[in-house]
Amino acid sequence: MTNKKRRVLIHxxxxxxIAAIGLRDFNAEARNPVRGSxxxxxxxxxxxxxxxxxEEDIAIRPGKKTRVWRYRSKLVxxxxxxxxxxxxxxxxxxxxxxxxxxxxxxLINELPESTIIHWHGLHVPEAMDGHPRFAIEPGARYVYVFxxxxxxxxxxxxxxxxxxxxxxxxxxxxxxxxxxxxxEAALNLPSGVHDIPLVVQDRTFDxxxxxxxxxxxxxxxxxxxxxxRGMMGGMMGGDGMMGGKNNNGMRMRGMGQMMARMMGxxxxxxxxxxxxxxxxxxxxxxxxxxxxxxxxxxxxxxxWDDGSPLTVIGTDGGLLERPLxxxxxxxxxxxxxxxxxxxxxxxxxTELTLQSLAFEGGMVMGGMMGGxxxxxxxxxxxxxxxxxxxxxxxxxxxxxxxxxPPPNPRLAVNFNSPKVFxxxxxxxxxxxxxxxxxMHGATALETVRLGTHEIWEFRNDAQSGMMGPMAHSxxxxxxxxxxxxxxxxGDYAVAHDSVKAGYxxxxxxxxxxxxxxxxxxxxxxxADYPGLFLYHCHMLEHEDSGLMRNYLVKA
Numbered sequence: 001m002t003n004k005k006r007r008v009l010i011h012x013x014x015x016x017x018i019a020a021i022g023l024r025d026f027n028a029e030a031r032n033p034v035r036g037s038x039x040x041x042x043x044x045x046x047x048x049x050x051x052x053x054x055e056e057d058i059a060i061r062p063g064k065k066t067r068v069w070r071y072r073s074k075l076v077x078x079x080x081x082x083x084x085x086x087x088x089x090x091x092x093x094x095x096x097x098x099x100x101x102x103x104x105x106x107l108i109n110e111l112p113e114s115t116i117i118h119w120h121g122l123h124v125p126e127a128m129d130g131h132p133r134f135a136i137e138p139g140a141r142y143v144y145v146f147x148x149x150x151x152x153x154x155x156x157x158x159x160x161x162x163x164x165x166x167x168x169x170x171x172x173x174x175x176x177x178x179x180x181x182x183x184e185a186a187l188n189l190p191s192g193v194h195d196i197p198l199v200v201q202d203r204t205f206d207x208x209x210x211x212x213x214x215x216x217x218x219x220x221x222x223x224x225x226x227x228x229r230g231m232m233g234g235m236m237g238g239d240g241m242m243g244g245k246n247n248n249g250m251r252m253r254g255m256g257q258m259m260a261r262m263m264g265x266x267x268x269x270x271x272x273x274x275x276x277x278x279x280x281x282x283x284x285x286x287x288x289x290x291x292x293x294x295x296x297x298x299x300x301x302x303x304w305d306d307g308s309p310l311t312v313i314g315t316d317g318g319l320l321e322r323p324l325x326x327x328x329x330x331x332x333x334x335x336x337x338x339x340x341x342x343x344x345x346x347x348x349x350t351e352l353t354l355q356s357l358a359f360e361g362g363m364v365m366g367g368m369m370g371g372x373x374x375x376x377x378x379x380x381x382x383x384x385x386x387x388x389x390x391x392x393x394x395x396x397x398x399x400x401x402x403x404x405p406p407p408n409p410r411l412a413v414n415f416n417s418p419k420v421f422x423x424x425x426x427x428x429x430x431x432x433x434x435x436x437x438x439m440h441g442a443t444a445l446e447t448v449r450l451g452t453h454e455i456w457e458f459r460n461d462a463q464s465g466m467m468g469p470m471a472h473s474x475x476x477x478x479x480x481x482x483x484x485x486x487x488x489x490g491d492y493a494v495a496h497d498s499v500k501a502g503y504x505x506x507x508x509x510x511x512x513x514x515x516x517x518x519x520x521x522x523x524x525x526x527a528d529y530p531g532l533f534l535y536h537c538h539m540l541e542h543e544d545s546g547l548m549r550n551y552l553v554k555a
Contacts, residue, residue, distance in 0.1 A: 089274015
């Protein structure tokens with residue numbers, strides 16, 4: 001293809017994308033100042049927390065403070081240990097609850113644009129799940145009231161407004177939601193200061209220490225409220241297609257922004273718990289490390305630099321039946337993994353590095369048109385750990401953790417005909433089975449019956465325009481599912497082979513990595529709550545660009 005023909009194709013694709021995305025105001029429906037409340041009496045609530053989504057200046061690196069958006073938290077009632085105000089840096093709080101507790105959380109929006117919170121991985125009613133149609137305007141409050149029914153595990157929360165989720169997460173809005181129960185307590189796993197949440201993200205800073213994101217073009221890196229211009233206006237720098245200037249540099253920068261929004265945003269600095277160049281000083285004893293990939297689009301292939309195996313005790317939906325050993329683990333956006341690490345294995349003074357190893361099949365256009373100097377699939381350090389004290393009496397890890405029966409696909413009402421969901425792109429617009437996001441719609445294929453099981457198959461072997469398939473991190477709201485199996489096209493065997501030993505498909509999951517050329521089958525049960533829920537790619541720019549759909553649970 002000649003350069004001239006390629007430019008014509010790209011211009012045509014941009015025009016079609018502008019026509020298809022971001023021109024409808026999905027938040028135009030009338031709203032009350034307080035939404036979502038169940039009317040529970042205060043005495044029926046075990047934990048009551050206020051979360052204010054607000055702007056703040058935070059010292060992340062030496063020099064000027066960084067303007068971020070973050071969740072400020074306040075414990076209104078409940079045990080003092082239910083709320084740890086911040087994970088560190090710009091990140092929101094750690095909320096700790098027990099299974100069976102009744103929780104009230106008030107979201108107060110002090111941002112310059114609408115927002116809503118999704119409780120990622122939690123099984124909650126439709127109005128509590130954070131669907132973007134429930135987004136509240138600046139100055140409004142949304143009251144969440146629900147009973148925690150999930151197993152003990154590492155869950156999290158983040159914003160979910162349509163077309164702006166990537167931006168709001170990038171600028172700092174996220175936190176952890178940790179659930180405990182009696183089954184977990186009986187195992188005597190590391191707790192307190194020896195139970196450490198680790199939120200891994202990538203960010204790019206400008207010369208003034210401000211976050212750089214494609215839809216944020218004003219001074220100080222403050223996110224832009226694109227309003228009815230939608231996503232495309234932000235992608236193009238706010239001046240229409242290609243920045244609106246007859247200048248090749250501006251055009252290429254605008255194209256680079258467009259490609260970043262289509263392909264996913266990658267940062268060139270790795271942050272852990274909101275801190276750059278993160279380091280931990282730990283005792284020579286056992287720890288529980290709860291890792292969350294809260295990056296917008298980046299995947300991680302995590303391993304210790306000395307080749308020591310990783311001991312996995314939990315995935316998205318809680319503890320596994322037995323510990324697993326891996327030489328490395330793949331962690332896609334929104335996936336979690338709980339590691340048990342006995343640091344008494346290393347002498348005092350040992351320096352360890354948790355690193356991301358090189359792999360194939362990452363973002364194919366990450367370096368195109370001014371992209372990040374740290375491509376997806378590169379090797380880089382994530383976290384430094386120093387064993388500060390010698391060996392202590394490290395607790396042993398039980399060889400059996402919890403009861404976890406194997407998945408039974410024959411429970412599915414469609415055992416002989418799994419539902420197929422092709423991950424597609426047309427004219428630079430993401431979709432599922434060729435359909436982009438519809439705020440209120442669900443097809444017959446996306447309609448399920450309450451109380452039933454189904455098998456779904458995510459297929460990532462369709463050509464995505466000029467680029468071929470890209471990796472996707474598929475998340476289903478409102479439930480946990482089981483992964484039944486994978487297959488891969490021979491054309492993509494190299495990428496598959498470079499990551500397959502690190503898949504964490506065991507246990508209960510709410511997010512699953514689907515690499516280029518792969519087909520992944522999952523078993524879902526639609527229990528308790530009718531209503532409209534989301535399923536989508538958790539590479540947030542893909543989601544914001546249309547790779548998100550509803551499924552409807554009918555009673």
